[in-house]
Amino acid sequence: MAKRQLAMVMDLNKCIGCQTCTVACKTQWTNRNGREYMYWNNVETYPGKGYPKDWREAGGGFNAAGDLQPGIIPNLESDYGVPWDYNFDELADGKTLEPHMDPTWGPNWDEDEGAGNFPSDNYFFYLPRICNHCDNAGCLSACPRDAIFKRDQDGVVLVDLDRCQGYRYCIAGCPYKKIYFNPKISKSEKCILCFPRIEKGLPPSCAHQCVGRIRFVGFLDDEESQVHKLVKKHKVALPLNKNYGTGPNIYYIPPTEAPPKFDANGKVIEGSQRVPMEELVSLFGEEVKDVIKRVKAEKEKKATTGESEVMDMLIAYQHQDMFRLDGAYYEQIAAENGKKLAPVDTRYRSGKHTKLQYKAVH
Amino acid sequence: MKKFTLTLTTLAVAATSAVASSYVTASKVDMDVTKVGTKSKVWEAADATSVTLYPQTTITFNDKNAVEQNSENVAKHAQVKAIYDGKNVAFMLKLSDPSYNSVDGTKTDTYPDGFAMQFSDATDANALPYIGMGSDGRPVVVHLQKAVKKHYEPNGNGDVAHQVNPGNTNKFGKELSKFDKAVDAKAMKKYQRAFVAEGFRSTTEIKDGSADFQSNMRWANGEWYATLTRPMSDDYVDLEGAFPVAFAVWDGEKLNRDGLKHISSWTAVDVAGQDANGELVTTLTTEVTGDAAKGQKEFDTNCASCHRYGDKQMAPEYMAPNLSNIGGYSTAAYLKESITDPHAVVVPGYNRNMHPNFKWYTVTDGKRMSTMPAYGWLGEEKINDIVAFLKTLKKEAK
Numbered sequence: 001m002a003k004r005q006l007a008m009v010m011d012l013n014k015c016i017g018c019q020t021c022t023v024a025c026k027t028q029w030t031n032r033n034g035r036e037y038m039y040w041n042n043v044e045t046y047p048g049k050g051y052p053k054d055w056r057e058a059g060g061g062f063n064a065a066g067d068l069q070p071g072i073i074p075n076l077e078s079d080y081g082v083p084w085d086y087n088f089d090e091l092a093d094g095k096t097l098e099p100h101m102d103p104t105w106g107p108n109w110d111e112d113e114g115a116g117n118f119p120s121d122n123y124f125f126y127l128p129r130i131c132n133h134c135d136n137a138g139c140l141s142a143c144p145r146d147a148i149f150k151r152d153q154d155g156v157v158l159v160d161l162d163r164c165q166g167y168r169y170c171i172a173g174c175p176y177k178k179i180y181f182n183p184k185i186s187k188s189e190k191c192i193l194c195f196p197r198i199e200k201g202l203p204p205s206c207a208h209q210c211v212g213r214i215r216f217v218g219f220l221d222d223e224e225s226q227v228h229k230l231v232k233k234h235k236v237a238l239p240l241n242k243n244y245g246t247g248p249n250i251y252y253i254p255p256t257e258a259p260p261k262f263d264a265n266g267k268v269i270e271g272s273q274r275v276p277m278e279e280l281v282s283l284f285g286e287e288v289k290d291v292i293k294r295v296k297a298e299k300e301k302k303a304t305t306g307e308s309e310v311m312d313m314l315i316a317y318q319h320q321d322m323f324r325l326d327g328a329y330y331e332q333i334a335a336e337n338g339k340k341l342a343p344v345d346t347r348y349r350s351g352k353h354t355k356l357q358y359k360a361v362h
Numbered sequence: 363m364k365k366f367t368l369t370l371t372t373l374a375v376a377a378t379s380a381v382a383s384s385y386v387t388a389s390k391v392d393m394d395v396t397k398v399g400t401k402s403k404v405w406e407a408a409d410a411t412s413v414t415l416y417p418q419t420t421i422t423f424n425d426k427n428a429v430e431q432n433s434e435n436v437a438k439h440a441q442v443k444a445i446y447d448g449k450n451v452a453f454m455l456k457l458s459d460p461s462y463n464s465v466d467g468t469k470t471d472t473y474p475d476g477f478a479m480q481f482s483d484a485t486d487a488n489a490l491p492y493i494g495m496g497s498d499g500r501p502v503v504v505h506l507q508k509a510v511k512k513h514y515e516p517n518g519n520g521d522v523a524h525q526v527n528p529g530n531t532n533k534f535g536k537e538l539s540k541f542d543k544a545v546d547a548k549a550m551k552k553y554q555r556a557f558v559a560e561g562f563r564s565t566t567e568i569k570d571g572s573a574d575f576q577s578n579m580r581w582a583n584g585e586w587y588a589t590l591t592r593p594m595s596d597d598y599v600d601l602e603g604a605f606p607v608a609f610a611v612w613d614g615e616k617l618n619r620d621g622l623k624h625i626s627s628w629t630a631v632d633v634a635g636q637d638a639n640g641e642l643v644t645t646l647t648t649e650v651t652g653d654a655a656k657g658q659k660e661f662d663t664n665c666a667s668c669h670r671y672g673d674k675q676m677a678p679e680y681m682a683p684n685l686s687n688i689g690g691y692s693t694a695a696y697l698k699e700s701i702t703d704p705h706a707v708v709v710p711g712y713n714r715n716m717h718p719n720f721k722w723y724t725v726t727d728g729k730r731m732s733t734m735p736a737y738g739w740l741g742e743e744k745i746n747d748i749v750a751f752l753k754t755l756k757k758e759a760k
Contacts, residue, residue, distance in 0.1 A: 072427055166619075
């Protein structure tokens with residue numbers, strides 16, 4: 001366990017699957033040099049096979065006894081999908097636009113397919129996924145080279161590329177398949193929670209760019225952070241598949257809202273649940289039932305009284321309330337190591353160790 | 363094959379099943395051995411020694427497919443030759459492998475064939491480094507080559523401009539082909555690395571150029587031919603008279619990498635024409651004394667409740683190192699030391715968080731202490747019997 005843990009909360013009720021987060025991450029980190037196929041952030045449709053394909057069946061994580069479970073290493077062509085290109089240079093000769101290969105899978109291949117029958121009881125929701133920066137990371141535990149470490153100051157799980165020798169046991173060990181093998185440099189790479197941005201006062205780019213403002217970022221031990229309030233105080237956010245035993249630190253507000261089902265005559269079935277509760281239980285555990293009750297109660301409270309701290313947070317009025325990056329904390333650590341950090345943005349500096357409050361400038 | 367024929371007079375009882383090992387002779391040649399390749403004529407005159415490499419089964423890994431593909435592994439035989447010119451020593455390894463496997467930087471789940479040699483500065487044959495990449499205070503230096511096709515690999519050189527795909531540049535025509543050529547010129551042609559280690563999890567790549575070596579790999583007609591040349595003296599080892607080496611080979615076809623490999627035990631190299639460290643050669647080639655049949659009984663009584671071997675699976679999974687091939691890649695001296703003084707060699711093994719219920723060691727004041735109790739109380743005779751039995755634990759080639 002790290003001394004402190006930086007965490008993210010994602011509100012699944014508000015994710016519209018626009019992939020802005022995906023693109024924000026990709027253009028910043030993974031558009032070059034062997035990373036082209038990687039999506040450190042991806043948004044998949046649930047139910048669905050996801051990315052990489054069938055990652056839930058690919059093993060890894062810990063069993064109840066605490067033993068790391070064997071896993072598999074996904075194949076580039078069939079499980080991740082090769083980033084294909086098009087014959088742009090042939091268009092001038094009158095050819096039609098075609099991919100340069102026959103693609104078989106990709107990061108959003110089964111988008112919006114979901115399950116059930118349209119229109120009576122079909123359903124799906126979007127599930128954005130990044131590395132969970134786990135307390136007991138499967139990737140870290142699988143590494144025979146001590147090449148993966150969890151930063152003490154904020155719990156970000158990182159690969160030491162100097163030590164990594166590209167054995168890929170980490171990929172087998174991660175139950176979320178959120179660590180990737182870069183075949184060009186023969187090393188594993190993964191989401192770094194944009195720590196270079198965070199240290200300089202900017203939230204991770206997936207969270208910053210999110211048009212639905214579904215992502216909250218802050219320290220779990222910072223009682224003023226909305227992350228703390230959603231996860232610890234109001235208990236309305238749950239990690240994905242806690243049963244994998246890795247102690248994930250990305251939390252989700254489960255989907256609570258969906259239209260009712262229709263009967264054979266196209267009439268609304270009052271009180272019906274389009275998203276089966278067992279699906280949500282399989283993702284978030286039994287606690288999801290209580291969480292959904294709590295969120296619905298808060299929604300009702302807001303509608304009737306106009307007051308609800310939970311709803312006011314989930315409405316996501318202000319970025320500077322959603323992101324508390326504790327700038328002074330990072331600057332102090334840098335100073336202790338004889339380095340200097342200068343924030344590029346002061347709006348998100350506040351935090352447990354950052355007493356100085358800056359006035360919003362935007 | 364050569365056998366070391368010296369028999370110690372103290373060897374009263376012949377071992378029941380252990381076979382004396384061979385040793386490699388490095389013969390002197392009148393050429394610069396840094397120039398040798400796999401096809402050099404100089405190898406024709408050198409004597410070949412058969413070295414047996416056993417599947418590493420002490421620990422298992424968490425790659426499901428790889429574990430399945432390697433579960434029935436048996437020993438492999440490599441033909442080893444050695445020559446030296448006074449300054450450098452060169453080895454030639456011939457290994458049969460029906461499949462050629464290399465990587466070209468485009469796949470996520472393929473692995474290359476490869477080979478490595480491990481050297482040590484230790485001269486005391488009874489206290490050699492742990493075969494799995496050394497142990498505390500007994501460091502090893504390892505030279506590794508893997509079969510890699512030429513591909514661009516910046517490897518931390520900070521050259522961002524050439525990391526993008528051609529389609530992502532704003533170059534066209536001549537400029538684009540210039541870009542492609544620049545990337546090509548920076549390509550990695552050989553995957554060659556040197557490491558220092560005191561136990562396999564501590565393995566650290568030598569990047570300061572202090573471990574100079576040349577190596578080559580060539581695959582033809584189902585055989586790998588590999589050469590490795592290194593200085594007889596550098597910052598890490600002084601190879602004089604006689605010295606220990608160990609070999610490792612990886613089969614990419616079976617998803618081999620890291621500990622999924624075949625390894626030899628420490629093998630003595632006798633430098634022809636130099637005063638040999640006779641004790642080292644003797645210790646590494648002499649049969650063990652002791653009665654393996656009696657040893658098995660002692661082992662099953664005292665050891666099998668923690669250690670699994672072969673079909674004997676009484677011990678809980680993950681409880682202790684699996685000993686199925688321990689006789690193949692361990693020296694008798696190491697086995698004896700491990701029984702009488704388990705704390706002597708405790709390597710940082712696989713990540714302890716993998717199976718936290720069975721800690722193979724505790725850490726006290728920064729020193730690793732084995733959780734295995736010492737068994738010196740069994741007495742010399744019983745221990746020798748157990749060692750003789752352990753030396754039989756190896757899956758020989760059919």
